[in-house]
Amino acid sequence: MADPLLSLKNVQAGYGESIVLDGISLDIEEDGSLSVLGRNGVGKSTLLLTIMGFTNVSAGTVTWRGKDITGWLPHKRARAGIGWVSQERDIFPSLTVEENLTVAASPGRWDLKAVYDLFPRLAERRTNMGNHLSGGEQQMLTIARTLMTNPAILLLDEPLEGLAPIVVEELTAAIERMNDQEKMALVLVEQHASVALALTEQALVIERGAAAWAGASGDLVKDQALIDRYIGLNLTGQAKAG
Amino acid sequence: MPAIRTTPADTAPGPQAFLAAQTRWRLVEILFWLALLSPFFLLPTYLTLASQIAITALFALSVDLILGYAGIITLGHALFFGIGAYTAGLVAKWGWGEAISGLVLAALAAGFVGYVTGFIITRVHHLALIMITLGLGLVAVEAANSASWLTGGADGLQGVRMWKLLGTFEFDLWGYSAYGYSLGALFVFFLISRRIVHSPFGLSLRGIRENLDRMPAIGAPSRARLHKIYVISAAMAGVAGALLAQTTETVSLETLGFQRSADVVIMLILGGTGRLYGGIVGAIIFMIARDQLADMNPQYWYFWIGLLLVAVVLFLSNGILGGLDRLLPRRRGDA
Numbered sequence: 263m264a265d266p267l268l269s270l271k272n273v274q275a276g277y278g279e280s281i282v283l284d285g286i287s288l289d290i291e292e293d294g295s296l297s298v299l300g301r302n303g304v305g306k307s308t309l310l311l312t313i314m315g316f317t318n319v320s321a322g323t324v325t326w327r328g329k330d331i332t333g334w335l336p337h338k339r340a341r342a343g344i345g346w347v348s349q350e351r352d353i354f355p356s357l358t359v360e361e362n363l364t365v366a367a368s369p370g371r372w373d374l375k376a377v378y379d380l381f382p383r384l385a386e387r388r389t390n391m392g393n394h395l396s397g398g399e400q401q402m403l404t405i406a407r408t409l410m411t412n413p414a415i416l417l418l419d420e421p422l423e424g425l426a427p428i429v430v431e432e433l434t435a436a437i438e439r440m441n442d443q444e445k446m447a448l449v450l451v452e453q454h455a456s457v458a459l460a461l462t463e464q465a466l467v468i469e470r471g472a473a474a475w476a477g478a479s480g481d482l483v484k485d486q487a488l489i490d491r492y493i494g495l496n497l498t499g500q501a502k503a504g
Numbered sequence: 505m506p507a508i509r510t511t512p513a514d515t516a517p518g519p520q521a522f523l524a525a526q527t528r529w530r531l532v533e534i535l536f537w538l539a540l541l542s543p544f545f546l547l548p549t550y551l552t553l554a555s556q557i558a559i560t561a562l563f564a565l566s567v568d569l570i571l572g573y574a575g576i577i578t579l580g581h582a583l584f585f586g587i588g589a590y591t592a593g594l595v596a597k598w599g600w601g602e603a604i605s606g607l608v609l610a611a612l613a614a615g616f617v618g619y620v621t622g623f624i625i626t627r628v629h630h631l632a633l634i635m636i637t638l639g640l641g642l643v644a645v646e647a648a649n650s651a652s653w654l655t656g657g658a659d660g661l662q663g664v665r666m667w668k669l670l671g672t673f674e675f676d677l678w679g680y681s682a683y684g685y686s687l688g689a690l691f692v693f694f695l696i697s698r699r700i701v702h703s704p705f706g707l708s709l710r711g712i713r714e715n716l717d718r719m720p721a722i723g724a725p726s727r728a729r730l731h732k733i734y735v736i737s738a739a740m741a742g743v744a745g746a747l748l749a750q751t752t753e754t755v756s757l758e759t760l761g762f763q764r765s766a767d768v769v770i771m772l773i774l775g776g777t778g779r780l781y782g783g784i785v786g787a788i789i790f791m792i793a794r795d796q797l798a799d800m801n802p803q804y805w806y807f808w809i810g811l812l813l814v815a816v817v818l819f820l821s822n823g824i825l826g827g828l829d830r831l832l833p834r835r836r837g838d839a
Contacts, residue, residue, distance in 0.1 A: 314721060336720035346721050354714035357707075360522060365711040366722035367519035367704070374519065410519075411722050 265328030267292050267447050268313065268344075268415055273322035275312040281320065282308040284471040290415065290464075295441050295448040297458040297479055299493050300468035306451045307349060309468070310417045313449070314346045315339050341368070345413025349420050349451075351404045355393035359384055362392050362403055363410050370412030371444070377406040380436055398429035405436070415447035416440060422454060430457075437461055455493050459483040467492045519704070527702045536781070540687060544680070551679035557791045558686035559747045562693055563764075564771045564783025566740035571769070572778030573701055574733050575713030576625065579634050579765050580641030581741055583621075584614040586648065586760030588742025593661045593755040594654070601667035603685065607746050614742020615735050622734040626727045629716075638762070645760045661755035675751060682751035689747055690784075693740055697780060700736070709733055710778075770809065774816055776823025785825055 266289040276282040282305045290296055298306050311317050313324065315336040324332045326342055340346075354362050363374060363384075378385035381402040387395060395403060401421055408416065418437065422430045438461055441448045452458035459465060459479040467475040467482070474492050475482070482488060543554040563585055570576040588610035595606050621640055628636055648655045655661055666675050673681040700706050708724045719726045749755045758764065767790065768783075775786025790809065797805035820827035 316721075335725065337723050337725040340721055340723035348718070348721070352715050352718050354711050354718075356714060357710060361707060361710070364519040364522050364704075365707045365724075368723060374522070407722060 265325070266290055267294070267327060269325045270313070271323050271325070273312060273319060273324060275308065275317045275319045275322075277308075277317060282317070282471050283312060285322070286468070286471070286473060287322075288466060288473075288476070290447050290449065292414070293441070293445040293447060294464065295462040296450070297455075297462040297465040298449060298451045298468060299455050299458065299465060299482075300474070301492070301494055304468045305471040306468055307419050308471075310346060310419050310449065310451060313339075313417060314344060340411055340413075343412070343414035344417065345408040345411055345415065346417040347404050347408050347419060347421060349423070351397075351400045353392040353395070353400055353403050353407070355391065357392055358389050359392065359395070359403060360388045362407055366407045366410040368411050372409040372412050374410075377409050380409070380439070381406055398425050398433075401425060401429075401433065402436075405433075409440075413446065415449065417449045417451075419451045420453060421450075422452065422457065434461065455489055456483065523702055523704065523707065527698065533781075537691065543683065548678065548680075551683045553791065553795055555679050555682040555686045555751055556748075557787055558683065558690045559744050559751070560768070560771070560791055561784040561787035562686075562690045562747065563741055563744035564768050564775070564787045565690070565694060565697055565780065566737045566744065567768050568772055568777060568780065568783045569697060569700070569733055569740070570737045571772060572782065573706065573713065574709040574730055575716075576730060576734060577630075577634050578637040579762070579769065580637035580639070580644075581737075581768060582760050582762070582764035583637075583641045583644045584618060584738040584741035585745035585748075585764060586644060586755075586757075587617055588614045588745030589749040589755045589759040590648065590655060590661065590745075591742070592746030593664045593749040596664045596666055596750065596753075597661065601665050603666060603669050603750050606750060607689070607743050610742045610746030610749075611739040612742075614745070615739035618735045618738025619731075622731045622738075625734055626730040638765075641760065641762055641765050645757060645762070648757055648760055655755070655757070658757060660757070661749075664749060664753040664755070666750055666753060675753070679751075686747050686751060689743060693743065694780065694784075697740075700733075701780065705729065705732075770813055772823075774813065774823055776825035779822070779825055782823050782825050786823065789824070 268290045270286055270288050273286045274281055274284055286309060288296065298309060300306050308317060312319060315334055319332055323330055326339070326344070331339060331342070354365070357365065360374070363377060367373070383399055384402055384406055387399060392400070392403070405418070405421065421433060421437070425433070434457060437448070437450070440446045441461070448462065450458050450462055459482055462479045465477060465479040465482045466473055469492055475488060543551055547554070567578065567581050571578060591610040591613040592606040595609055600606070624636060625633065649657050652658070668674055669681050669685055673684070675681050708719060708729055711724065712719045712726045712729060716726050745759055748759065771786030771790045772783050773786070774789055775784065776782035793809060793812070794805060797808050816823060821830065
């Protein structure tokens with residue numbers, strides 16, 4: 263079998279001297295999808311930052327299409343096809359929607375037309391400044407901006423946090439479409455376990471920087487006791503950021 | 505440069521077309537440049553001042569590239585202006601009075617120093633950045649002062665002799681050649697700057713200005729991009745300095761001085777940052793105000809500049825051009 267798209271082997275990583283992730287391993291195939299679940303502060307966002315190259319990796323390897331990229335700088339990873347949507351959204355406030363998208367453009371399937379197709383609301387707002395958008399529109403813009411880099415994998419860090427239910431539905435549909443129809447691999451960090459598990463095939467539960475449980479999303483969704491133990495009740499999970 | 509090639513054949517505007525649409529010339533721009541030719545006919549006695557304004561405007565344009573577009577705040581850009589001035593002055597003094605090649609040498613010298621100092625500049629931000637640019641400027645002044653065998657020290661560099669411009673035009677006392685030459689150089693570098701800021705590279709600089717840490721995540725190496733524009737800006741500032749040295753046939757320590765570094769930032773703030781024309785308009789206002797106010801009371805003319813600066817920053821969103829933008833029908837104001 264060919265190399266997985268993205269693979270982490272016993273990765274230990276953190277910021278400066280401190281270690282947040284302690285021995286994480288995972289494999290994602292070309293059109294695979296993975297939920298990363300866990301309580302606040304267990305290292306879910308750090309996992310995405312590590313894949314993107316923003317943390318210090320002190321042990322283990324990160325490989326991309328069979329190539330060791332552990333030492334690569336973030337911009338090189340982005341160009342190689344890793345697309346990260348940060349939790350902070352941080353769109354460029356004094357650039358228009360269209361400029362926010364153009365700044366990230368690289369050739370491929372996703373261009374302005376394609377992202378406007380996916381998020382028609384952005385097309386309506388194309389001349390608005392980045393800071394004149396609602397929270398949901400900002401989230402769409404961040405995802406669309408990352409799509410403009412034409413990634414092979416999308417790393418989403420709590421994309422649904424704090425959004426109105428109708429926007430959550432719209433985004434969920436878009437995420438599903440990217441993974442199912444566009445065959446883009448997906449790593450989804452989420453507090454809403456049920457939503458995340460419905461969107462993905464595989465799941466990884468992190469507890470204190472290490473894998474506490476890994477397997478099929480379909481299995482985890484049936485095991486409410488496990489979800490309660492590692493992730494907490496859905497109700498409490500919804501209220502907080504990770 | 506990021507690889508932006510043609511998008512799949514489709515009716516939707518590709519990123520390339522989107523950027524190209526911004527580079528279309530507007531009528532007001534064409535009129536503006538034509539107006540800059542008017543001193544030749546209307547104010548021939550002011551051509552020397554007009555030449556100084558064009559040179560200062562080029563300097564301000566170079567600072568706008570890094571301050572307005574890339575967010576590198578500097579209080580020491582006269583370093584490159586001065587290096588360009590001394591390079592062009594010395595080359596001419598040593599017997600090579602050809603002007604255009606003097607500009608090229610000045611650009612190379614200033615660009616090289618920009619490249620070296622760029623390694624520090626792109627690693628610091630905010631107050632540290634301002635202090636380091638300020639410090640480098642101060643070091644340069646004193647270095648030039650102590651190397652008086654080379655630079656003439658506080659007396660200035662004497663003995664600069666220019667040949668005829670392009671082998672044809674004498675640098676005359678009235679300043680016809682000087683203004684034509686300076687304005688021509690300003691226009692050429694304006695076209696280059698315009699090209700840069702509307703390129704994918706230029707757009708990525710604005711992204712970096714807005715969020716330094718996010719750009720790598722969408723494929724742009726922030727620090728390398730900042731370094732590149734810093735070198736370009738340094739070389740342009742060097743050309744401006746060289747123009748001053750060549751048209752006045754002397755170079756003083758003041759070309760490197762803090763006052764020049766501070767003045768150019770004031771001009772940029774007055775005119776409006778990150779809009780190419782801001783520096784030019786700011787230079788025109790600043791230099792004419794200085795000329796007129798200095799006639800009235802030479803000691804206190806900065807009082808009025810200070811007052812104007814405070815008023816502009818308080819009441820206009822982005823300089824005078826930013827203010828005009830608000831009055832005129834709404835349009836994207838970054839051409």
